[in-house]
Amino acid sequence: MERSKGTSSEPYLRIIGVTKTFGNLVAVDDFSLDVMEGEFICLLGPSGCGKTTLLRIIAGLEEPNTGKIYQAGREITHLPPRERDFGIVFQSYALFPNLTAAQNIAYGLQSRKLPKEQIAKRVAELLEMVGLPDVGHKYPSQLSGGQQQRIALARALATSPGLLLLDEPLSALDARVRVSLRLEIKRLQRRVGVTTIFVTHDQEEALVMADRIVVMRAGRIEQVGTPEEIYRHPATPFVADFVGVMNFLPGYAGPTPNRVRCGSLEFQCANPHDLAPDTPVVLTIRPEDIRLGVDDLSAPNTTTTRVEEIEFLGSFYRLMLRLEALGDTTRLVAEVSSNRMRDLKIEYKSTLSIHLPPSLLHVYPAEMSGIEAGA
Numbered sequence: 001m002e003r004s005k006g007t008s009s010e011p012y013l014r015i016i017g018v019t020k021t022f023g024n025l026v027a028v029d030d031f032s033l034d035v036m037e038g039e040f041i042c043l044l045g046p047s048g049c050g051k052t053t054l055l056r057i058i059a060g061l062e063e064p065n066t067g068k069i070y071q072a073g074r075e076i077t078h079l080p081p082r083e084r085d086f087g088i089v090f091q092s093y094a095l096f097p098n099l100t101a102a103q104n105i106a107y108g109l110q111s112r113k114l115p116k117e118q119i120a121k122r123v124a125e126l127l128e129m130v131g132l133p134d135v136g137h138k139y140p141s142q143l144s145g146g147q148q149q150r151i152a153l154a155r156a157l158a159t160s161p162g163l164l165l166l167d168e169p170l171s172a173l174d175a176r177v178r179v180s181l182r183l184e185i186k187r188l189q190r191r192v193g194v195t196t197i198f199v200t201h202d203q204e205e206a207l208v209m210a211d212r213i214v215v216m217r218a219g220r221i222e223q224v225g226t227p228e229e230i231y232r233h234p235a236t237p238f239v240a241d242f243v244g245v246m247n248f249l250p251g252y253a254g255p256t257p258n259r260v261r262c263g264s265l266e267f268q269c270a271n272p273h274d275l276a277p278d279t280p281v282v283l284t285i286r287p288e289d290i291r292l293g294v295d296d297l298s299a300p301n302t303t304t305t306r307v308e309e310i311e312f313l314g315s316f317y318r319l320m321l322r323l324e325a326l327g328d329t330t331r332l333v334a335e336v337s338s339n340r341m342r343d344l345k346i347e348y349k350s351t352l353s354i355h356l357p358p359s360l361l362h363v364y365p366a367e368m369s370g371i372e373a374g375a
């Protein structure tokens with residue numbers, strides 16, 4: 001049942017210009033994406049951005065207004081679900097309550113009219129694969145939420161489909177189960193090699209699981225990239241804000257493409273902007289990228305702050321810093337290890353020098369961010 005990864009450079013799944021409206025509402029807006037065989041794609045975005053609708057279109061549960069979909073070279077845009085080659089898992093446990101776990105898994109196999117022994121063997125193999133070899137005789141109500149989702153996963157994989165579709169399968173589970181199950185799903189997906197589309201609005205889940213993340217906003221693609229690309233080089237302030245924690249400093253484009261003015265401060269950035277001088281901008285930096293406790297206060301991109309809040313988060317601290325030079329409206333969030341915290345003797349209300357490394361600053365036009373310019 002192991003699927004060898006395709007050597008062909010043709011995408012396994014092609015979504016081309018798909019649009020879906022409900023009345024006046026555009027749920028999916030001219031969406032195009034190529035997915036390679038064996039890839040794990042996460043569709044990530046806020047509630048209502050069209051993730052489920054897109055997944056349902058791929059499954060044939062929803063008909064697009066325009067656009068085409070190809071799977072393994074075959075056009076499937078208008079095929080009914082039963083003529084497509086996919087397995088699906090939903091957020092809420094969609095197991096048949098009156099069937100045992102084993103019968104649930106066997107469901108899709110029976111409709112293929114396989115011999116009984118072959119079905120029993122396959123069900124045992126799938127139960128083993130999802131780490132529940134002993135629960136075949138139990139009913140869904142006798143299983144925990146996490147166990148039910150594993151059975152749902154086994155059922156979705158039973159016929160060895162070419163495509164696995166998952167719609168927030170972990171979001172109803174408690175945090176600990178969610179974290180362990182996401183790793184298991186990832187491992188299983190790698191082993192089976194099935195091309196997977198995983199819908200989530202949890203950015204951490206997407207970062208941990210995906211080969212590539214598709215960040216969606218209002219039915220459209222905001223950015224596609226590996227987790228590292230999305231986190232380190234967000235294409236827009238929306239992505240920067242949605243994935244991870246990000247600081248936004250309002251300011252203006254400086255006289256050269258490497259400079260930004262924020263109040264009385266001027267920052268150098270290694271990622272040049274192509275904006276006219278004095279264009280309102282936002283300057284971004286991740287909390288963990290701010291260097292704390294700098295000796296040379298005359299160095300570029302260095303300034304002093306006051307520690308306004310300290311949050312203890314176990315392995316590190318999160319600080320709320322007020323920039324002395326920027327008046328009362330601007331704060332920066334910084335993260336610091338416990339050791340560094342001790343070394344620098346950081347306390348509530350203490351003064352702390354910071355440095356914003358030019359290579360880790362990004363500049364966006366303020367109009368893209370919905371954030372007020374100025375300061």
Ligand SMILES: Nc1ncnc2c1ncn2[C@@H]1O[C@H](COP(=O)(O)OP(=O)(O)OP(=O)(O)O)[C@@H](O)[C@H]1O
Nearest residue numbers: 022025027045046047048049050051052053054201
């Ligand atoms: N059958 C439908 N009829 C009318 N509007 C719908 C229908 N299905 C979805 N919508 C609307 O389409 C938009 C996209 O919905 P969708 O369920 O795809 O979002 P989502 O990204 O999955 O959100 P969530 O994270 O909340 O699950 C929403 O505004 C939703 O209200």
Ligand SMILES: [Mg+2]
Nearest residue numbers: 051052053167
């Ligand atoms: Mg949804």
